[in-house]
Amino acid sequence: MNRPPDLEQRLRVHLAEEAPRHASDRVLEAALATVWSTRQERALRTPWRSFSMPGTLKLVAAPAILALALASSGLLGPRAADVGSAPIPSPSPSPSAQPIDTTGWLTFTSDRHGFSLRYPADWTTRHATAPWVRGGIDHDMPGDPATDELDLPDGGVFWLASTALPASVPVDQWLDQYARANGPVRTCWPALADWQPIAFGDLAGAYHGGLAVCDFTEAVILDGGRAYAFAAAGGADGVGDLDLFKAVLSTAVLDPASAVDTPAESPSPGPASPSPS
Amino acid sequence: MLAAGTVDRLYGIARLILRDSDLAEDATQEALEDAWRHLPTLRDVERFDAWLYRLVVNACAQAGRHRRRWRTEITLLVTEPSEPDHASALADRDQLERGLRRLTGAQRTIIVLHFYVDLPLKEVAGIMGIPVGTAKSRLHYALEAMRTALAAEERSTLGTRPGEVRSA
Numbered sequence: 001m002n003r004p005p006d007l008e009q010r011l012r013v014h015l016a017e018e019a020p021r022h023a024s025d026r027v028l029e030a031a032l033a034t035v036w037s038t039r040q041e042r043a044l045r046t047p048w049r050s051f052s053m054p055g056t057l058k059l060v061a062a063p064a065i066l067a068l069a070l071a072s073s074g075l076l077g078p079r080a081a082d083v084g085s086a087p088i089p090s091p092s093p094s095p096s097a098q099p100i101d102t103t104g105w106l107t108f109t110s111d112r113h114g115f116s117l118r119y120p121a122d123w124t125t126r127h128a129t130a131p132w133v134r135g136g137i138d139h140d141m142p143g144d145p146a147t148d149e150l151d152l153p154d155g156g157v158f159w160l161a162s163t164a165l166p167a168s169v170p171v172d173q174w175l176d177q178y179a180r181a182n183g184p185v186r187t188c189w190p191a192l193a194d195w196q197p198i199a200f201g202d203l204a205g206a207y208h209g210g211l212a213v214c215d216f217t218e219a220v221i222l223d224g225g226r227a228y229a230f231a232a233a234g235g236a237d238g239v240g241d242l243d244l245f246k247a248v249l250s251t252a253v254l255d256p257a258s259a260v261d262t263p264a265e266s267p268s269p270g271p272a273s274p275s276p277s
Numbered sequence: 278m279l280a281a282g283t284v285d286r287l288y289g290i291a292r293l294i295l296r297d298s299d300l301a302e303d304a305t306q307e308a309l310e311d312a313w314r315h316l317p318t319l320r321d322v323e324r325f326d327a328w329l330y331r332l333v334v335n336a337c338a339q340a341g342r343h344r345r346r347w348r349t350e351i352t353l354l355v356t357e358p359s360e361p362d363h364a365s366a367l368a369d370r371d372q373l374e375r376g377l378r379r380l381t382g383a384q385r386t387i388i389v390l391h392f393y394v395d396l397p398l399k400e401v402a403g404i405m406g407i408p409v410g411t412a413k414s415r416l417h418y419a420l421e422a423m424r425t426a427l428a429a430e431e432r433s434t435l436g437t438r439p440g441e442v443r444s445a
Contacts, residue, residue: 007424008392014373015293015393023288023305024298030306 100247110148113162114259115228118251124151131261132161132229150248158248162228164261171222178220178227195220200228200252209242217245224256284309287333293389294337296378304336311336330394331404334386372430376423384419387412 105118112128119125125148132146150158165174179192195206198219205221205228216233230252232245287308291301311332319328377385383405390401402412 007420007427010369010373011388011392011423012395014370015389017370018293018374019289019393020292020298021285021289023284024302027288027302027305028284030309 100244102247102251105251108148108150110160110162111258112260113148113160113228114226114255114257115160115162116253116255117160117248119150119158119248120152122153125149126151128161132163157233158245159231160229162226162256162259164259165222165225165227174227175220175222178229198246199250200230200254201250203252203254205249207245217242219245219249221254223254226254226256226259228254283329287329290330290389290394291333291337291340293393294334294382294385295340296385300340301337304333304340307336307339308333327400327404330390330396331406334390334404337386338382372427373423375430376426379426380419380422384415384422387415388419391416 109116148160198207207219209217
């Protein structure tokens, strides 16, 4: 028996009836997050300085430039002026964002992790007392003895740490593993190629985050055989205040030669005396 | 670009092709990411819809390669006992659904684009990146496969319907 003489019509009706009318919230949210977290191809051909809005800064071509850096030794650490034909873009502050006044900021120096930076005077600080073992952001919970910590009055937290790069692991592999350390959630843990540029003083590193759905921002830079990780979370806006994050990191001075990786130091360094800058 | 209607439309296509909500969500998200990333390279704005369809079809092809869940779902459906349901509309729907699931992904894609999105075969061929003749051939075989499956299922159902007394 030839059951359906009008199979095509039946299919039209069936497919129309069976098709879902609406995508789930997850798809919609992911789609919106994608817009904020994913670069567009055109950015590869567009001058950096032409991107001036905070949102669009996330969409520029840093990944390609970062990938070039990853493919070579000494990646992510070169001075911006030394990169040659693949210039690391200088993240310029958005004109729509309020300039952050750094007057009166104090200097935090990390003898263990080998860096210093400046921070607002009303923050409180805690120094790391143990070496930092590379891990994802989950490793760096508040109070972790391996991380220096800057606590903001609004509840936000900055974590700062560094570790010596293992000689047995290629740098690009180390970075890739670091980027993947927290699983495959793509929105909050993008592939390394999708990280964006950020300035560490006069060095160029990379960061990801700044998304409300992810609640944190993380930046990494390699310099002098060390990997430096800086992260921010919480705070009034829930994302660690990206502009403030950038402002603080722009004051960083890295000194990898001074970092200490031994687990037991004696005596434990006490809190550094903040010095007005 | 990422209006809710667009997302819903792409998800609907993905769901019909993949027959799995989770895979369809993943494919939709993948297509949207591709769309956002490559949007500046789209030269012909008139082709925007077809371009989006192509992205979601490609994403479905990728998602369909996650065979473990795919096969699990098919197995579950195939082993479902037939309901002694005399409501012809419901029975037809179940039959069609099972028939669609027995098609290959490429066959379902062509059926969805042609009968659901209502695209002419020439455009379907362009989206799938195949010659028009191939599209026609695939559609023909897809429909034949469905007819065969539906006819076989009906014979089977008629022969095994619980409580039915077969005449001598």
